[in-house]
Amino acid sequence: MGGEGAIDGGVRRRGLTFRRNDFFPEESFKSWENYARAIMETPWRLKDRMLSRSEDHTELVEMKARSSHEMKKTLNWWDLMWFGIGAVIGSGIFVLTGLEARSTVGPAVVLSYVVSGVSALFSVFCYTEFAVEIPVAGGSFAYLRVELGEFVAFIAAGNILLEYVIGGAAVARSWTSYFATLCGQHPDDFRIVVHKMNPDYGHLDPISIGVLIAITILAVYSTKGSSIFNFIATIFHLVVIAFIIIAGLTKANTENYTPFLPYEVRGVFKASAVLFFAYVGFDAVSTMAEETKNPARDIPIGLVGSMVITTFLYCVLAVTLCLMQKYTDIDPDAPYSVAFSAVGMDWAKYIVAFGALKGMTTVLLVSAVGQARYLTHIARTHMMPPWFAHVDEKTGTPVNATISMLAATAVISFFTNLNILSNLLSISTLFIFMLVAVALLVRRYYSSGVTTKQNKVKLILCLALILGSSCGISGYWASSDGWIGYAVFVPLWILGTGVLWLCVPQAKQPKLWGVPLVPWLPSLSIAINIFLLGSIDKDSFIRFGVWTGLLLVYYVLLGLHASYDTAKGFESQQNPVDVDKQWNKAEEGAQGARGQVPLAEVTTD
Known part of the structure; x- marks a missing residue:
């Protein structure tokens, strides 16, 4: 190499x-x-x-300079936008919508998607400013290393790498399940069942290994080639989604949309905490900044554009499902397939399975590209062995990191049951998003040799107030149905953000592209991510x-x-x-x- x-x-x-x-x-x-x-x-x-x-x-x-050769700059905003869509729209939309509509929010699930989409967009803005100003493969690791220091960056990056591996393994095993559905077979028909092993680890999945090997070859061969494949596959996926929407709306019954808020407003926000995970994946696109031709133009258009398109599609799909079938009758495991069967279109479940299969393929591809670039940049600092930082001269891709990360993913996917993997939710991702928002405030309001000691103290106090009040809101949400806690903590959050806005001058302005409404938007991102962390289970x-x-x-x-x-x-x-x-x-x-x-x-x- x-x-x-x-x-x-x-x-x-x-x-x-x-x-x-x-x-x-x-x-x-x-x-x-x-x-x-x-x-x-x-x-x-x-x-x-x-x-x-x-x-x-x-x-x-x-x-x-520590990666042997430069990564090839072959991507533009069009590539990034399709990478973003491919990374985010996976199999989650085909499961989470039905689960939350039935048990948590009802037809108002569309509002939950709006709430979670807006919160994800706040994080996208924070990532975009960093990716434009520091267009390197390290993503959030590089951003946190610059603003919050090496130690915080390493702990954060280590967690997000684990999330990539666990998430990739779960998706790879799901790929086998949907492939079996497409073939009219049971998933275990394609697995090797070892009865003497623990059932959680005894259903060996060789197909997931084959899928990951194919993804590895594509990711190693060429980033641009991966982009072309992702573009073509995502087009097919959007065609399937368009079919679901058009065919589903022909069977729409407006009576299914009443009552619209059976679980009241609290249900909307409770569901949004779960549905946020349907948007996870865009952070992998920020790691491609080093391979982008014009980061100042391409990254904002690519990231923000893909998030807006994704949110729109999620909302329309949610509306379609709830118009096809009463929310109390929606199947939590295969909502769209069962809904089509209920309206006399049983054959459509195969098209839904094909769409989910394609979605998981692009999610695996974009995750493979993103996680390898995270590991590459960590290895450049030597916090991980520098062997992983090698960029191949011919392909312009981080070959060693790509193969190593996907090998770890393959081992876990081969042995581990999907139920075990699904319990490991994306707590790390929300933790990273929160830290990136904090880092953005530090970047704007602190610069060594520029910020006075008095302003530095004000910044620390404001950040402590923002973080503390956000934790208070999250904790109160998780433990009480009352309103007194919000009456205490929300004003404290406003106070912390307002004092930062009025009393601490910005020490640094973005040179190319900046987050609007600083400090309010990053502070909102911090509050929302901590709020969603409060909805995560104890095991995570x-x-x-x-x-x-x-x-x-x-x-x-x-x-x-x-x-x-x-x-x-x-x-x-x-x-x-x-x-x-x-x-x-x-x-x-x-x-x-x-x-x-x-x-x-x-x-x-």
Whole structure:
């Protein structure tokens, strides 16, 4: 994969080798004595890295220089928009709508989709500003590393990588189930049932492995090729969705739409907390910024456009379902298939299954592209072994990271039952979205050497008030049906946001594209994401805690020392004049393809 030319803190190495130095080339791992010394220095190193914040030019120039070759800039706004649609519209819409309409909200499920869509759009705005200003493959990891520091970024990124793996495994097993439906068979007919194993792990799924291998080949071969496949597949998916809407509305009965609010307004917001997960996936598109021709134009159009289209389609599909069938009769597992059978169109269930199958395929593809780019950028910092950061010279894709992430996904999907996987909800994703919104406020209102100490204190107090009041609202929602808590916490949230707006001057303005209505919109994003976190089940919080604990152990024993050595080594070797030259070139390229900087000029020998 690539031959000569990989760069690792100034040391050239081959693309695909499995020597120790490919994984742990840092000074702390050269000998057991060095490692023992590093462990003894852990408190001081931890303090140094926890307080360390990266800079824009570090992510745009120095980090990219550690991947052997540049990723090819082949994507435009059209590609990003279709990637966004492909990433978000998966099988969830075919299940979640019926489940929530029947048990939680009734025909007003369309309002729940509006609420969750608007909240997702707030997060899209925050991601978009960062992706335009820092167009690198690291996504939220790079953004958090710049604004909140390395430690917070690593914990956040570790959780979202786990979410990608678990989510991909669940989708891959669902792919087998829908494929069986399309073939008129039971899912276990395509699985190997080992009766002596635990039932949760004994239904082996070789088809999911085959699907993931095909996705891996496509993701490794070409990002542009993945985009073309995603575009074609998404077109087919939209045709299926159009069929569901048109055919379904021909069987519409307006009497099914009464009563419209059987579970009252509370049901609308309760359902929106669940339906938010139908929108998850757009964050993977932000990791493609490094491969975008003109980030300042393409990313806002692609991300915001895909979210608006997705929200519209979700709302129309929800209306169609509730007009076809009374909400009390909707099937929670296969709502559209059963609804078509109920109105005398039993054959249509195969078209619905085909649409779900296609949706899951594009979700797997976009997730594969996104998760590999997250891992690539983490490896560039050496918090994960730099072997994962290699970008292949010929394909311009992160081959090692792509294969490794999908291999982990394949192992889990082969053994683990879907019910086990489905319990691991997207708590990590909401946690990341909340942190990105916080990071955006920090980016706008704090700049070292510009923000006064007094304004820094005001910023900290305002953020504490926003976060604290948001947690209060979320906790009160989860534990009470009253209104007193809202009367206390909502004014506190308004106070925190208002003081930040009126009393703390912005220290930094976006150069190309910025979130509107700062600080109100990011503050709303924080509040909504924390509010939705309050609706997550206990098991997910336990999983979150256990996995975060494992990440802390890895970071203290390995990631911290690798990152510390790399950062100090690069600081001592890098010529400040060279950095200035590269940053100037990156600034000049902002009007076109921002960040197109020749890698060879920033290497050190």
